[in-house]
Amino acid sequence: MYPAQFDYRRAGSVDEALSLLQENEDAKLMAGGHSLIPMMKLRLAQPPVVIDIGRLDELKGISEANGSVRVGSLTTHADIAASDVLAAHCPVLAEAAGHIGDAQVRNRGTIGGNIAHADPGSDIPPVLVLLGASVHLQSPSGTRSVAAGDFFQDLLMTDVGEDEILTHVEAPALGAGTGAAYLKFEHPASGYAVVGAAAAVTVQGGRCTGAGLVVGGVSATPTTVDVSSLVGTDLSDDAIAAAASGLDAEDPIGDIFASGDYRVHVGKVYGKRALAAARDRA
Known part of the structure; x- marks a missing residue:
């Protein structure tokens, strides 16, 4: 099925994406598109405006510091699965990412889109809850973090507000033993x-x-x-x-x-x- 008609906007920065969210009621953010587009084709989601944030480099990347790993929301599952940083400090997250879909999905799908969609069959959410990870959100009024255990609220429902963007995830590195x-x-x-x-x-x-x-x-x-x-x-x-x-x-x-x-x-x-x-x- 074809999706309902919608307008397309591509954001050049997080600030621009936040502005577009404020300007367009009921707009949806699109990262890799592997969760949103199927929902739109089934007419289960009919946003009047789709805001493409998939090219924002500021939301990509994996790093480790002070005993925690940080994964940008636009980091693909393939990059997570192949990450040397995660292999050394949090291998279970890389392991879960390697289980997701197939090579095409892993190369386009992102951790942010995955957890924002909150499908019960997703591989990443149980791992984040296990690790005691935190999900970081940004809005025009500032930033906040939510424990992964509180982030997932119900079927396909999370704690992301209508004016917020999921920027990154942080999880404690696994210790010795x-x-x-x-x-x-x-x-x-x-x-x-x-x-x-x-x-x-x-x-x-x-x-x-x-x-x-x-x-x-x-x-x-x-x-x-x-x-x-x-x-x-x-x-x-x-x-x-x-x-x-x-x-x-x-x-x-x-x-x-x-x-x-x-x-x-x-x-x-x-x-x-x-x-x-x-x-x-x-």
Whole structure:
């Protein structure tokens, strides 16, 4: 289906993009276009104006400083997956980006567009929540940051205001003795995660001192699983299986590909596998 008629504007700077947002009610920002354009072609989104920010170099790039990694919102999934900085300081984010779609999608899609779209089947959101990342936003009145756990509010809904642009994401670098992993059960045609699991464990002296597990695709937003029972254990397979079995969702999402109950079951399986992989990397 063709999208409804719209006007196209290309911003030359973040400030110009913010001005265009103020001047055009109900306008939408476009980065790589891999989330917005399909929605427009299905007439699920009909913005009167599309503001193209895809060429703003100030929103691109990956860096590390003071124990944190910073990823510009227009950084492509391909660049994230291939980043030496992330390989050294936050490899689980690069791993998740490498799972996204196919080569064409990874070369055009951006981390900002991905998380602003907030599809439950996206690979990046569970990893950001796991890492305790922050999402940084800019508006005409200033800047603010939102914890990733608060950023994703509901199905295809985030905390981005109508007058705001997502500028970058920051996440703590993984410390010594910490292993992390992202695994997913993907839809064979789209590459979206039917269920995706992001896990991290910290080991000192042969014992677990910290653990985290976040599962995507089960609920409208990433689901954090309480795996505190792993602290103090040797991370045996039985302990990991018991912790992963704690995944629960009051209202799991379901569709023609997978029922809610099935997603919860698969989430427990992939949560167990992700925790085991993180243990082996710690």
